[in-house]
Amino acid sequence: MTDTDIKKGLAGVVVDYTAVSKVNPETNSLLYRGYPVQELAANCSFEQVAYLLWYGELPTDAELAEFERVERGQRALGDNVKAVIDLIPTTAHPMDVIRTAVSAIGASDPDADLATVASSLNKAARLYAQLPAIVAYDQRRRRGEDLVPPRKDLGYSENFLWMTFEEVPDQVVVDAFTVSMILYAEHSFNASTFTARVITSTLSDLYSAVVGGIGALKGPLHGGANEAVMHAFDEIGTADRAEAWLDDALANKRKIMGFGHRVYKNGDSRVPTMKAALDTLAEHYNRPDMLELYETLEQAMGSRKNIKPNLDYPSGPAYNLMGFDTLTFTPLFVASRIVGWTAHIMEQAASNALIRPLSAYNGPDERHLPG
Numbered sequence: 001m002t003d004t005d006i007k008k009g010l011a012g013v014v015v016d017y018t019a020v021s022k023v024n025p026e027t028n029s030l031l032y033r034g035y036p037v038q039e040l041a042a043n044c045s046f047e048q049v050a051y052l053l054w055y056g057e058l059p060t061d062a063e064l065a066e067f068e069r070v071e072r073g074q075r076a077l078g079d080n081v082k083a084v085i086d087l088i089p090t091t092a093h094p095m096d097v098i099r100t101a102v103s104a105i106g107a108s109d110p111d112a113d114l115a116t117v118a119s120s121l122n123k124a125a126r127l128y129a130q131l132p133a134i135v136a137y138d139q140r141r142r143r144g145e146d147l148v149p150p151r152k153d154l155g156y157s158e159n160f161l162w163m164t165f166e167e168v169p170d171q172v173v174v175d176a177f178t179v180s181m182i183l184y185a186e187h188s189f190n191a192s193t194f195t196a197r198v199i200t201s202t203l204s205d206l207y208s209a210v211v212g213g214i215g216a217l218k219g220p221l222h223g224g225a226n227e228a229v230m231h232a233f234d235e236i237g238t239a240d241r242a243e244a245w246l247d248d249a250l251a252n253k254r255k256i257m258g259f260g261h262r263v264y265k266n267g268d269s270r271v272p273t274m275k276a277a278l279d280t281l282a283e284h285y286n287r288p289d290m291l292e293l294y295e296t297l298e299q300a301m302g303s304r305k306n307i308k309p310n311l312d313y314p315s316g317p318a319y320n321l322m323g324f325d326t327l328t329f330t331p332l333f334v335a336s337r338i339v340g341w342t343a344h345i346m347e348q349a350a351s352n353a354l355i356r357p358l359s360a361y362n363g364p365d366e367r368h369l370p371g
């Protein structure tokens with residue numbers, strides 16, 4: 001065994017097949033069940049994309065109507081889940097709240113095992129329906145505001161925004177939110193999805209796998225980056241201070257959140273679509289300053305490190321313009337990625353293969369107790 005045999009971080013290691021999505025760094029593309037994500041973001045609702053990722057095909061009108069009927073009937077935050085959330089201090093990080101809430105839902109499910117794909121689909125669909133209420137309620141309670149019940153007359157995105165802000169914003173905002181949900185939904189064997197697959201591979205339950213995914217996504221090297229991007233923007237303040245901030249950060253060996261990617265080395269295929277949504281939001285809210293800061297920092301990072309933005313870079317400022325608290329950004333990622341995670345959980349459960357890699361030992365040679 002030599003150092004070159006070891007693939008730290010599993011970088012570049014192909015560990016299994018998946019039919020859920022294809023990330024193609026060579027062509028800078030991302031396919032969800034064969035469809036380019038850019039086409040889906042421009043033409044579909046998040047409901048249609050969720051159905052595609054779970055079932056492998058886009059829904060017919062009748063299938064979509066039934067899917068929406070079930071989802072709209074499951075949106076309300078359960079009294080038991082609300083009671084668990086209310087036990088957690090409002091100073092807790094929302095990712096800890098959402099992780100605990102999913103655990104509570106799982107603990108209350110009498111049939112939590114990964115019994116069949118059908119039962120897993122029902123559990124996945126229920127989490128997909130209830131996560132907006134959890135995310136929205138946690139932001140509102142941090143602001144000292146009351147729970148806003150869901151509305152069955154609204155689509156997924158409109159209802160999510162309604163429960164968060166007690167109003168449905170202009171269509172341009174709803175559309176940008178939908179684009180973000182579609183783009184965040186799935187990305188092959190990223191750290192949180194692979195975590196969920198490892199947990200599933202032991203034949204543990206779907207909720208444990210999702211809770212594991214939430215734990216992995218929280219980290220700033222992964223999903224937590226969208227929150228960290230906004231913290232950086234707040235630190236920088238105005239575009240004229242971006243270069244000095246960046247030079248200081250790089251001099252101190254800091255990672256610049258929202259930039260770089262383990263797989264995409266010539267730019268994240270999703271960024272142009274999310275940046276276009278950010279552009280429309282900046283115009284809608286008359287915030288050219290946000291775009292100026294965004295573009296100044298991106299250019300400076302490109303000139304100094306030739307490292308390009310990932311999806312978290314445009315998503316953070318976009319969620320800020322929509323009115324979400326910065327701490328709510330990664331929970332929004334969870335509300336979307338629950339679809340990808342559960343699609344992979346079902347795929348892994350069907351493969352029935354325990355994930356257990358090897359390690360090379362570099363500790364003390366064998367030795368024995370005295371006497």
Ligand code: SDX
Binds near residue numbers: 189259260307312
């Ligand atoms: C997501 O995998 C997925 O698909 C994830 C995701 C999804 O949809 O699930 O796309 C979502 O997690 C996007 C990534 C969000 N994270 C960030 O924005 C955090 C900042 N990014 C970096 O930490 C980094 O780019 C990673 C972790 C994302 C990727 O790192 P790699 O592939 O391990 O690359 P690396 O760290 O080995 O970097 C190579 C070089 C290093 O320089 P040297 O030490 O060799 O001199 O590039 C540098 C790094 O220091 N570098 C950065 C940098 N990213 C890479 N330097 C400063 N800032 C950065 N952001």
